[in-house]
Amino acid sequence: MNKTPVDIDQEAILLFHDLAEQRDNYARNDEKAGFTVSSEFRHRFFSLLDMLNLRLIDDRDNFFGYFLFQADRDLRFQLDSPTGTTFKNGRYTLYFNPYLFLQLTAEQMESAVKHEVLHILSLHPLRTKDLKKRFSPLAVDLAMDIVVNTYLAPLPSDAVTLAVVNLQYGLSMPLFESLEYYAEEIQCALNKRPKTDAFTDMKSGEAFFSERFNIEHSHDIWEESDDVDEKTLIEFTKKAVDGARKSKPNAYLASLMAALDRAVSDRPWYEYLKKVVRTVTANYKKTTTRRNRRQPERLDLRGELRNKKAAVTIALDISGSIGDTEFRQAMEQVLQIVKTCDHDLTIIECDNEIRRIYHIEDLADLQERFPKRGGTAFAPVIEYCNAHKPDILLFFTDGKGEEKLPVPPKGYPILWLLTGKDGILSLKKPYGKIKKLQSAEPQDAPFDFDAVEKGGFSMANQERTRDLSEYIRG
DSSP, X not given: OOOOHHHHHHHHHHXXXXXXXXXXXHHHHTOOSOOOOOHHHHHHHHHHHHHHHHHHHHSSSTHHHHHHHHXXXXXXXXXXXXXXXXXXXXXXXXXEOHHHHTTSOHHHHHHHHHHHHHHXXXXXXXXXXXXXXXXXXXXXXXXXHXXXXXTOOSOOTTOOOHHHHHHHHTXXXXXXXXXXXXXXXXXXXXXXXXXXXXXTTXXXXXTTBOOXXXXXXXTGGXXXXXXOOHHHHHHHHHHHHHHXXXXXXXXXXXXXXXXXXXXXHSOOHHXXXXXXXXXXXXXXXXXXXXXXXXXXXXXTSEEEEESOXXXXXXXXXXXXXXXXXXXXXXXXXXHHHHTTSOEEEEEEEESXXXXXXXXXSSGGGOOOOOOOOSOXXXXXXXXXXXXXXXXXXXXXXXXXXXXXXXXXXXXXXXXEEEOTTTOOOOXXXXXXXXXXXXXXXXXXXXXXXXXXXXXXXXXXXXXXXXXXXXXXXX
């Protein structure tokens, strides 16, 4: 491989001195407009990035080089880290703070680019939305950088690493744990400490120019991304990843790509329910009880209400293996989906016959489960639904019932949600979609410490990733 680190390092030094001079001139003139650099500086900086891009493409793991090649690039002097990313208009943009980026060596610049790409490939911008509801932003930001930086070298001296965080917070967290594990451990440590510590003491630079890395704000730029649903973000991420996959990736990258493939192909059951509910309630009727959305000041114009109530029937196989917590979490998803429209939720508890039927409006209406009595039969529920014509039937079961229905379902879709280890439906013709219901707390994959490679990646030295489909929310 023909690399020229000296050329990049020397050009970075010259560019940094040029930037410092432009920055000092800006400060002396006390200008009110935002800080900008000369067109010549921009040209030279992006030429340096082109040289860095060629190094990455020439590298054994050329995935990072091709990812950078297809991404948009721009400068952002307010960044509290050398690099940052956003997702806008269906594309990823990599931002660079030249003041921080140009102080890195060529190898550290490569690591900075890889750092951002690994965040994207690990779906960290998506996963942290839920995590920040449970943990502080600092705990999540530290956890993310621990996971990513474990696989990068060399790193800047102020980079967040497992060793640094363990020392800072008196922890003994091991390598290669999950993002969720690190966030929880760090949050526990934060709860025991005063609010001011070595990380939270760091102050951002001036409003127009950040001169120092600050972990607390290093991922704030993600908030500028387009507000798209998680399914769309994952699909566009996969498209970007596929475009950069030009050769066989190392084991760690391959595992992340495989997890991304599963997240795209395995659409969660609640996405299917959401689609059905939207279709059912798509029609509107005119009403005088609501103002016109386009012209609310026009009292003579009638507004609109959804014309159709979504009738959702939920059958619970009480002889099956689904737990109360698991079923309650599933019902939370159902209620979240139907809350924006007029709906009728019917619960059917059944085994070899229907034992109880009742309606619910919220989780408080869920009744204690009817005692188990017999085996499992699907036919009684199908016959009930054929008579009452719901818009959709959700059937929670372990799948162990008849092989054939005496009377097929008529006029409504069925979504079979299978519980237990087997996840197999006994019906030879299911008349609907089959989905495996994820457990309430997915366990991390087993870890093989004996397979750790020295000086490279392996399937062992990786974050214990969860099934990414659990992070698709809508």
